[in-house]
Amino acid sequence: MISINAAVIDLKRLDLLANGDSPIHILDARAKVLVTFVFIISVVSFDRYELARLLPFFIFPIVMIALSGLPPIYIVQKISLISPLVLMVGLFNPVFDRTVMYQIGHLGISGGWVSLLSLFIRSLLTVGAAFILVGTTGFTAVCQALERLGIPQIFAVQLLFLHRYIFALADEISSSSRARELRSCGKKGLGVASFGSLAGHLLLRTWQRAEHIHTAMLARGFIGRFYVQRQSRFAASELLFMLGWCIIFIALHSFDISDILGGLVTGIFP
């Protein structure tokens, strides 16, 4: 169960990273949420066979990581956790879509492989952007920004509770599984049958635990709103940050930058 504990501590680290004071950290959460939203929309709205035009979008995560001082290896590790899921989603693309799109010598690359790769790159970009958003803003501040941007309060609070519930659930899973492992003496225990009741108990226990936490929150004046200490406002720097990135994203989406750059280079050095 060390792995579950480690995963939870790792996830909590993401929240801690948000306490930094880099130029990106101090920006208003709403600006960062909006920019990430525009980024994700720009990335996912390309044709499913698009590859080359997606690559320039890596400028966003690279610049954001460099400016915010987030540990790049940590972010890459987090993104890699999601990649098996993405590969599963696109697993059958090469099977069903066999039209050859590119020919390299005798090797024909089918549309299925291209779309799988495109899906993978998109997932790296979008999931990376989401991690960078939480790592530079904090989950509480992201939810508060969503609320201030007009999402109903009930959804924002639900999202926050879901985030807290993950930790309560992981704690309970790790202690229950440890107890089961220790009493199954290295064997399978009662096998699958024991997992049914384990899952039921987990649900009830986490429910109870969540109630305790909620009671503690109520006791300290919680009335359905989360407040964050960092009070920021939408100033010129936020506007500049938003406009700058949005213009870049729209430009990258409307023009084939790699093609233009390639043309320029070949024009200068024929």
Next chain:
Amino acid sequence: MSHHIVEAKNLRHVYPDGMIAIKDVSFRITHGESVAIIGANGAGKSTLLQHLNGCLIATAGQVRIGDTLLTKSTLPDIRRTVGMVFQYPDDQLFMPTVFEDVAFGPLNLGLSGEEVDRRVAEALERVGAGHLQAKPPYHLSGGEKKRVAIATVLAMSPDILVMDEPTSGLDPFARRQLMYLLQEFQHTKIFTSHDLDMVMELCERTIILHEGAIMADGPTGEIFRNEALLTACRLEKPFSMQGCPLCRKRADTKKP
């Protein structure tokens, strides 16, 4: 008029499964008193405590804090007045860092940034945990967690401190430190505990709960000398009143 008075009148609580946890409990705790509520497991201590700041609503009877009757509309004010420290600090500490956790209450009170900073620093300093403010709560030891949990409540400037089993799970040194800390507080204090030696030192008055009803309410020393009462309520004298353990062992071995 004082906010520091806690009064329960004919309090009764029945859980949804029909279990009667508290039967007709009445008491009045006045300004600056330090009172212990003791009893066996399942006697209703925690249930009773949870009524004092409206975490549970009584099936019958009423709770009054100062001149304010506990109702849905007075809850926010009562929760600011009555600071509740839970038995398990893990349930109480849920924010990413100690600072944010202590700031949670003051922010909910609608205080401004500087005032929140000042209150957090003061509360952490008061419990000797100023150096822990940037740490995540899950990296703290049991004693540290307990002190931070107390700070989270102190930051809201309560008039009354209610603590469920404050010394449970602490090592002897951390327990002693906590007791010194609690002794310094001028608040009205209400504890539940199985640590009867702590009760002897910190509380001048003790209420014994047994099967949801009050069996005794009086000066702590007097109650702990009543062996018959303690036995009837599945309790025993504090260790400090039981005499030298070595002599007792010798006396036991001499018994026929």
